[in-house]
Amino acid sequence: MALPAHLQETFSPEEVQFLVEEETVKIFPRITTRQKRRDKNRGAYGDVDTKWSMLTTENDNLNNMVAMRSTEVKLWIALLLKQQNKCSIVAPSWLTLRELNRKIQQETNNSDRFCDLPWNWLVIANVLFAKAADDFHDPVHELRSKVQDLREIRQTKVLKGLKQLNASHLQLDNLSLLEINELRPFIVRTMDKLREIHDSANTDGGVVDGDEEEI
Amino acid sequence: MGYYDIDDILVDSTEVPCKFNYEIPGLGYLENNPGKPIRKNTKLSLPLWLARVLAIVGADSQEQEDMDPNAEEEDGGDAFVELLTPDMFSNKVINAIKTDPKSLDLHAINPYFLDMALKWIALYSDKDLGEIVYELLLERAQQINNYASSVSIDTEYGNKYRSALLDALRLQQNSANEDRSGPLASINGTSSLTTRSANNSGIGSSVGTSQATNLAASTRFLLKLDEFERQLYKDTHDSYRDTKKWVSK
Numbered sequence: 001m002a003l004p005a006h007l008q009e010t011f012s013p014e015e016v017q018f019l020v021e022e023e024t025v026k027i028f029p030r031i032t033t034r035q036k037r038r039d040k041n042r043g044a045y046g047d048v049d050t051k052w053s054m055l056t057t058e059n060d061n062l063n064n065m066v067a068m069r070s071t072e073v074k075l076w077i078a079l080l081l082k083q084q085n086k087c088s089i090v091a092p093s094w095l096t097l098r099e100l101n102r103k104i105q106q107e108t109n110n111s112d113r114f115c116d117l118p119w120n121w122l123v124i125a126n127v128l129f130a131k132a133a134d135d136f137h138d139p140v141h142e143l144r145s146k147v148q149d150l151r152e153i154r155q156t157k158v159l160k161g162l163k164q165l166n167a168s169h170l171q172l173d174n175l176s177l178l179e180i181n182e183l184r185p186f187i188v189r190t191m192d193k194l195r196e197i198h199d200s201a202n203t204d205g206g207v208v209d210g211d212e213e214e215i
Numbered sequence: 216m217g218y219y220d221i222d223d224i225l226v227d228s229t230e231v232p233c234k235f236n237y238e239i240p241g242l243g244y245l246e247n248n249p250g251k252p253i254r255k256n257t258k259l260s261l262p263l264w265l266a267r268v269l270a271i272v273g274a275d276s277q278e279q280e281d282m283d284p285n286a287e288e289e290d291g292g293d294a295f296v297e298l299l300t301p302d303m304f305s306n307k308v309i310n311a312i313k314t315d316p317k318s319l320d321l322h323a324i325n326p327y328f329l330d331m332a333l334k335w336i337a338l339y340s341d342k343d344l345g346e347i348v349y350e351l352l353l354e355r356a357q358q359i360n361n362y363a364s365s366v367s368i369d370t371e372y373g374n375k376y377r378s379a380l381l382d383a384l385r386l387q388q389n390s391a392n393e394d395r396s397g398p399l400a401s402i403n404g405t406s407s408l409t410t411r412s413a414n415n416s417g418i419g420s421s422v423g424t425s426q427a428t429n430l431a432a433s434t435r436f437l438l439k440l441d442e443f444e445r446q447l448y449k450d451t452h453d454s455y456r457d458t459k460k461w462v463s464k
Binding site for chain 2: 006010012013014017122126159162163165167178181182183184185186189190193194196197198200201202203
């Protein structure tokens, strides 16, 4: 079909990354794009500054960057700027050793629920570790291992939760998008089959009841 | 279960034992002797697509065709044929399911066990069988997820894994063609089929020991899955593999 089979009912991890790159992050620009009033009127020099003009995002922040004064932009722009050494990305508040340790503590204390990490934590962590490793205050290898710990703890919980699969519903509070995405084919297909089995055993009664009421 | 669903078409061609309630002239070709009539109380194996319809409609049902088909089914004698319990839903199999769903070789019982069960349950709205199959799937799904989530993204190993798997599956196909006589044979004791194919495919000679054990275990496990479960395993496995690839790139 027009859409390849493996994309028909789920996202690929690359598409999940694409979704996450639409989030805003804080950056420290290393360039200044804000124009001084004096410059604006100079005219005599004749050089026209190029400006950002975006269709899918606001460009005010981009046209008003001042070096080393923090501002907020979309992650994909931040990554492009970072690539050219024109900014440094500020890691989100939960991506620090102290905060990650606290989350791990929460995870181990409450074995029956997931702690409230943002929906994109795994993707953000991976992207920033890969592209902006020099911008963290804490040593990156330690952050990496903490993120790995969190992921493993949550995976064990998922395995435990899968024993509760049923024909009607499942509650997955605080499970992140990438984690849901990798489980989606399994959970959806299994629950679908369970529902089919359940329905085919019970439809008859339902239909007969309905008919009797009509009569 | 769509009209163009190939698996569904294959499920529908599974044969089930039937008993005729009427003498019908001209239908002898179902018994492989054309020209003769079919006698009352003849026992025959008919493909499900034919048996399902014949079990619902009967000789004098013209005027009540638009009525609920189940009403006639309850009358029993009215329909052309009566469905008998096939081997795959016999007490022996049900007991094996209740004992240990995880180690059961569904593929040897019927490659389309779950889908057949689904149709059978729908035909009789059999709640007991429904519950048993529900539990069966739930238990086996855990196992499928466990095997599917142990992913190696080492490509060389991945290729060996795939070729070993294909070898094993092909071998299973061949031996299934050789003897169709005893589909239930492997329920009793060890399933010689699966162990033989796992050994024959030359696993363990070329890959590292721990990987080889994993490989042998998952191959043996995969051979016990029915066709729906295989698809489920494949999709789950691909999903875990893609995610892992992305995370560690």
